[in-house]
Each structure stands twice: as C-alpha cells, then as structure tokens.
Amino acid sequence: MKKKFMVINGPNLNLLGSREPEIYGAENLKDIEFYTSEKLSEFSLGKVEVDWFQSNIEGEIVEKIQQLIGSDYQSLIINPAAYSHTSIAILDALKMLNIPVVEVHLSNTHLREEYRQQKLTAKSSTIIMEGLGKRAYLFGILSQLIK
Numbered sequence: 259m260k261k262k263f264m265v266i267n268g269p270n271l272n273l274l275g276s277r278e279p280e281i282y283g284a285e286n287l288k289d290i291e292f293y294t295s296e297k298l299s300e301f302s303l304g305k306v307e308v309d310w311f312q313s314n315i316e317g318e319i320v321e322k323i324q325q326l327i328g329s330d331y332q333s334l335i336i337n338p339a340a341y342s343h344t345s346i347a348i349l350d351a352l353k354m355l356n357i358p359v360v361e362v363h364l365s366n367t368h369l370r371e372e373y374r375q376q377k378l379t380a381k382s383s384t385i386i387m388e389g390l391g392k393r394a395y396l397f398g399i400l401s402q403l404i405k
Contacts (some may be wrong), residue, residue, distance in 0.1 A: 260305040262331045263399050265291075267312040268339035274364075281365050284392050287312060288391045297396050303335065310364055316345055323351040333358045333402040335395055342367075342377040352382035360398035363388035 267287060270277060276287035280300050285293070291310050298306050319341065324335055326334060334357060341348050344359070351358050366389030380386050385401055387394045 260307050261403065262307045262329075262388070263333050263335060263402070264322075264326055264331050265308060265310045265335045265337075265395060266319060267310070267337050268319060268341045269314040270337045271337060271339055272312050272314065283364065285392055290395060293392050294395045294399070298399065300365070301400070306399070308401070316341060316347055319345075320347050323348065324353065326357065327354055331357060333360060333399070335360045335362060335398040336383075337362045337364070337394075338379045342379045345378060349378050349382055352379060355382075358384040358400060358402055360384060361386045362390075362394035362398050364394060365389060366390050 271287055275284055275289070287310075289315070291308075294308065298308070298316060313319050313322070319338070323334070323336075334352075334355060336359060338345065338348055338361065342363070359382060361377070361383040363386075367377070377386070385398070387398050387401075
C-alpha cells in the first residue's frame with residue numbers, strides 16, 4: 259500500500275536559497291524536495307508518495323488543507339512560515355483534519371524574535387520539528403512512517 263503525504267509550504271519559502279541564507283540555508287525549496295525524496299528512497303520504506311505545494315496566499319493554503327479532508331493522505335507536513343504566528347484561518351482548517359499534522363520550521367524559532375516563538379498553528383499540530391534545516395521535512399515524514 260502506497261503511503262501518501264502532503265507537504266504544504268507557506269509564504270516566502272519560494273525564495274529559499276536567496277532569502278536570509280544565514281538563517282534558512284543556501285538551498286531552495288526544490289533542493290529540499292529532492293533531498294527528501296532521495297533520502298526516503300535510501301531508507302527503502304516501501305512506496306511513499308510525497309506531494310509538495312507552496313503558496314504565499316493564506317486562502318490557497320486553507321483550500322489545500324481542506325482538500326485533505328476525507329482524502330487518502332496519511333499525514334500533512336506543513337511549514338506555515340510567517341502564518342504560524344498569525345493565521346487563525348489556517349489553524350481552523352488544520353483542526354478539521356483527521357490525520358496527523360507535523361509542523362516544521364527550518365530555523366529554531368525559540369532562538370529568534372519573540373513574536374516567532376508563539377505559533378497559533380501549533381495548537382493543532384501532532385508534532386513540531388524545528389531547527390533541523392532541510393531535514394525537518396524528512397524527519398517529519400519519517401515520524402509518521404516509523405511507529
């Protein structure tokens with residue numbers, strides 16, 4: 259049986275690699291997607307399908323989350339980015355899911371500005387992984403495969 263995961267990325271993550279590389283690293287989102295795919299295949303954990311989505315628009319993220327309701331996805335891996343701290347709409351959409359939600363952040367937000375340390379979306383997350391750089395996505399998926 260194929261295990262399906264949705265990865266949703268929020269605003270400004272389309273600029274990874276050029277946006278504050280000292281915080282977020284030098285790799286872009288496609289590099290992270292490739293890294294995650296390669297590592298998953300190395301682990302040979304069976305058939306794993308990972309679909310990636312990125313938007314700078316809050317409503318598009320909400321709609322993508324809503325599409326997961328009743329779907330055959332096993333889990334959602336989400337990096338809401340700045341919306342983590344501000345979006346009640348994304349929080350409410352996440353609360354409607356009946357699958358695990360793994361929230362990821364490339365940087366350790368607890369070492370950054372105070373406003374980044376509060377995450378509204380975390381209130382509906384099963385697991386939060388941060389400060390792991392690109393590995394946060396891989397570990398988020400692995401956390402749902404290896405039980």
